[in-house]
Amino acid sequence: MTERIVVLGGGTGGSVLANDLADRLEPELDAGDVEVTLINDGPDHVYKPVWLYVPFGQREPADGRRALDELVDDAVDLRIDRVSEVDTDSQRLRFDGGGPPMEYDYLVLATGSTLKPEQIPGLAEGGHDYYSESGATALREELLEFTEGEIVLSVIGTPHMCPAAPLEFVFMVDDWFRERGLREDVEVTYTYPIQRVHGNPHIAEWARPIMEERDINVETFFNAESVDPDAETITSMEGTELDYDLLVSIPPHGGVDLIEEAGLGDDGWVDVDKHTLEAEAAENVYALGDTADTGVPNAGSVAHYQAGVVGQRLASDVRGRPATATYDGKTLCFIETGMDSASFVEFDYENPPSPAPPSEKLHWSKLAYNESYWLTARGLL
């Protein structure tokens, strides 16, 4: 009997996993004992880290987009469709466009994050972001013409994709205006929901003095409640009101609705065993990347490492062997500290991060990795 593995979501986690399975299960795929299907709601794979550079005019959104059928191994069935329902009891998926349901023996949810700016009144009208293609290009129009005034970067949603990116943005903005001789005319303010500047205390402790050195204003315990686009103000639940000329936010995030509808977890995040990545509420279901509620950052590196673990576990499942591979929380991030310097962190469930001294070499390492990312998506790096 053919074992059917279905991967839902063609982002970093889903694509790396599909290619990992194509390689790992090659004999079974060739023999027809296993089928691997990757379902995505569009034809392209999108590499989101490119968006950080778009507002500065250094990258184009197209640099982060490639056709999935060029990235995914031919042994994987690629289906471009939108799933409307996950039924974990009958192990079936239903589709928006109707048609017969798809049955699975193993399901991997890699549906990722979506932006929900509508949760904050006025944010969609008054704020900009670099967490979407359209947001990054609209922000570029504003930022390239910005020569004086108040820029507010407000982290609203947590968890959010790439927890380092808000720090990177204000460090880059500071450096970018400084290099162009405009920094004295530009105020930069960074807001964060809790009492420090980053969720991870070690990264917060490292970043705060850099922000002080660079005259980046900081507002902690700032949870945006509303934005007034006419008055150009943002107000927090804690009662602080900030004026802005350009508001850049990290909008509220959520997962896709069908996860909550399937009873797999709240807000679109799947409750999982943080080591095995198996869903707690259903059999034969895994989640990875942003979708898996493990408490580690929503980052591409996490999805990449988790895909390797899920790939090994699925291969064990298919071959009737005990699955022993586990995820240890490994996370790796480069953190831009300016336009030509970066730091680097690596950590896991047991070992906290210790940011490396910023250097030009690390900045170029980050850019080099971003270029070679396409090898990762293909399952080669």
Place this chain on the structure above:
Amino acid sequence: MTDIEPDDTVDARGAACPGPLMDLIGAIRGAEPGDVVRLLSDSDGSLTDVPEWAEEAGNELLAVEELDDHNAFYVEKA
């Protein structure tokens, strides 16, 4: 044991700091003034960051209940 009746309960047990605080903030965001939210957390960080945030935001931390393997925080939205 407290006899406070919460309007909403957020179970953040198992989540690492600052997850429990962010879950509490999310629940308070959706609550009405006067509502009481109970946060269940087994993160030690909650013992400091929940009172700090409640004070900063003007919400009242009515009680902290120490249970076997976690704490229950009762916060009333101002």
